[in-house]
Amino acid sequence: MKTWRKIRLGDACKTNMYSYSPKEKWNFVNYLDTGNITDNKIDLIQYIDIVNEKLPSRARRKVKKDSIIYSTVRPNQHHFGIIKSQPENFLVSTGFAVIDTDSQVLDADFLYYLLTQSTIVESLHAIAEQSTSAYPSIKPSDIENLEIEIPDIATQKKIADVLFSLDKKMAQNRKINKNLLQQAQALYKDRFVELRPFNGEMPPDWHLGEVSEIIELHDSKRIPLSSRERATLAKLYPYYGATSVMDYVDRYLFDGIYLLLGEDGTVVDNNGFPILQYVEGKFWVNNHAHIITGKNGFTVEMLYLLFSLTNVQSIITGAVQPKISQTNLNKMPIVIPSKAELSDFNSVIQPIFAQIRNLRAQNNRLVVTRDTLLPRLMSGELDVSNLDL
Known part of the structure; x- marks a missing residue:
């Protein structure tokens, strides 16, 4: 110093x-x-x-x-x-x-x-x-x-390099996870979208149904916290909005694996596909996202793949504030494969999503390490002069 x-x-x-x-x-x-x-x-x-x-x-x-x-x-x-x-x-x-x-x-x-x-x-x-x-x-x-x-430029760069190395590893993990999701989507598309042998008829035990047959909505538990209230809370659990983590709070509403689907505001991407978040662990969520789990053979992972490949532009209402209501979401028509087909496919994708969760957990640990080092490096408490970076 x-x-x-x-x-x-x-x-x-x-x-x-x-x-x-x-x-x-x-x-x-x-x-x-x-x-x-x-x-x-x-x-x-x-x-x-x-x-x-x-x-x-x-x-x-x-x-x-x-x-x-x-x-x-x-x-x-x-x-x-x-x-x-x-x-x-x-x-x-x-x-x-x-x-x-x-x-x-x-x-x-x-x-x-x-x-x-x-x-x-x-x-x-x-x-x-x-x-x-x-x-x-x-x-x-x-x-x-x-x-x-501030120290001299050379020391500044060394401090930044220490922290960047951790961020780089986290970025690599996110890139791997993105690739894993793309692989899972390709498998889903191959099994249920492009290669469906309809020939004018539905495969045995498949049927045309509605989304309400395969999802459970947990929206009644959504309770928004004001920014003023969140500012007083310890930063322990993620607080989700429609598209991303908005903050961290010291309490949670959910604990498990869920799918978040944007309800209003930014609800679709540029191509009309819904904004989704595959989340796990303890978290709070505001009232701008639907909270979803699956039923009748559909796991949260399968729902993620289904919705990530489904254009939902037709069920959006509101010219100024786009919205996907519970009613429109539930009534959206979909092809529902047989339970045997769903079970077989689920056994294929679960290891992929387990790896995704493992890499996310690794990133959470890296965040703790980085955030522990950050103030000590920025204060000069930790000496980086002898580090070989």
């Missing part, structure tokens, strides 16, 4: 430097909204054909490699990340503060990890709670006015 020095963050970085102008006449935009990134994990980038569709007014911020994006609304929801690559014509919401560092003074990865440690997040959220806007929010100047202690 003797060689560390205190700086005002705004003296080593700039915020919101680049914006899109309609004069640039892009034909399309890949757009990231604040709710679609959490802890540097993106769950959805919206493709917008701006020749035929209106570009959202908030789709304006440009980013570049190593730009840090940090949601100015409710910082405690962890809607932040650092850009390492981006699709063509990429814009992010004006709800982000886009931070670009002076690389001679401040390493971008070091700053990203510094800004994500709990003490900084809680400090910024406390400022947000005092704001006079409709939602608890901060200004870019609140970030710029932070006073931080």
